[in-house]
Amino acid sequence: MEADRIKWDERYGGKDHLFSLAPSRLLAEKLELIRSLVTGRRALDIACGEGRNGIFLAQNGFEVDAVDVSGRGLARGRNRAAQLGLQVNFVRADLEQYRLQGIYHLIVDFNFLLRPLIPALVEALAPGGVILMETILNAPTLQGVHTGEFLLQPGELERLFAGFQGRVLLLEEDPSGETPVARILFQKAG
Numbered sequence: 551m552e553a554d555r556i557k558w559d560e561r562y563g564g565k566d567h568l569f570s571l572a573p574s575r576l577l578a579e580k581l582e583l584i585r586s587l588v589t590g591r592r593a594l595d596i597a598c599g600e601g602r603n604g605i606f607l608a609q610n611g612f613e614v615d616a617v618d619v620s621g622r623g624l625a626r627g628r629n630r631a632a633q634l635g636l637q638v639n640f641v642r643a644d645l646e647q648y649r650l651q652g653i654y655h656l657i658v659d660f661n662f663l664l665r666p667l668i669p670a671l672v673e674a675l676a677p678g679g680v681i682l683m684e685t686i687l688n689a690p691t692l693q694g695v696h697t698g699e700f701l702l703q704p705g706e707l708e709r710l711f712a713g714f715q716g717r718v719l720l721l722e723e724d725p726s727g728e729t730p731v732a733r734i735l736f737q738k739a740g
Contacts, residue, residue: 571630573606574660576684576733580720581610587680587719587737590655594674597645597662601627601638604658608636612656617641617648650674659683663700665710672714678740680719683707684733689725707732715739 572578595604595616600623604616608631616638618624624640631638641648645664653676663685671681688701708721711734720735 571602573603574658574684577603577606577658577660577682580682580735583719584656584680584682584735585610587678588655588676589678590676592652592654592676593656593658594650594654594671596657596659596667596671598627598640599623601630601640603660604638604640605631605634605636607656607658608638609634613637615639615641615651615654617643617645619644653679655679657681659685661685663702668710669714672711672716672736672738675738677738679738681734681736681738683736684731687723687725687730687732689730702732707734711736 591612593604593607593612593614595601595607595614598604598616598618599620601616604614605627608614616624616627618640619642621642624642627638628640645662645667650670650673652674654674655676656679657671657675659671659681661684675681686701688703704723704725707723708718711718714736716736716738718734718736720733722733724731
């Protein structure tokens with residue numbers, strides 16, 4: 551955990567935000583569909599960084615827990631949420647050790663892959679709740695230096711969710727571009 555915390559604190563230590571202040575495009579595009587699917591408004595933002603997605607969800611009526619290893623990223627998220635007059639519960643934790651608290655109607659996971667955490671995420675969903683996930687896909691066009699264990703392999707996201715009771719509402723792989731991605735919208739059985 552300490553090495554990850556240091557790495558991410560350094561990345562969030564610059565004067566500019568590492569990512570934009572805007573939410574993930576996928577989350578913004580799918581929000582109305584998600585709202586029509588879930589019965590409640592409790593959300594979890596996994597590996598939230600500076601909180602852009604959790605803040606967006608709070609702006610749209612969700613009660614949000616946002617978890618990350620980086621104290622600097624979380625501080626930026628807290629400051630921005632306060633400036634906007636929003637309440638987001640930012641939690642500093644190592645996701646390899648973190649135990650989910652309670653039940654969620656929506657769990658978002660962007661640019662983060664910890665395979666052993668996925669069953670716990672599904673377990674933490676309320677019946678009919680959804681997981682929206684988009685993360686980096688190992689493909690020939692991938693640019694930069696990446697740790698192999700944190701990259702999805704082609705077809706893997708579908709396999710990771712295949713054993714759970716529920717339905718896949720969106721499954722895409724985009725192997726093009728400098729940052730190839732795989733996406734899933736999974737709804738737990740009601």
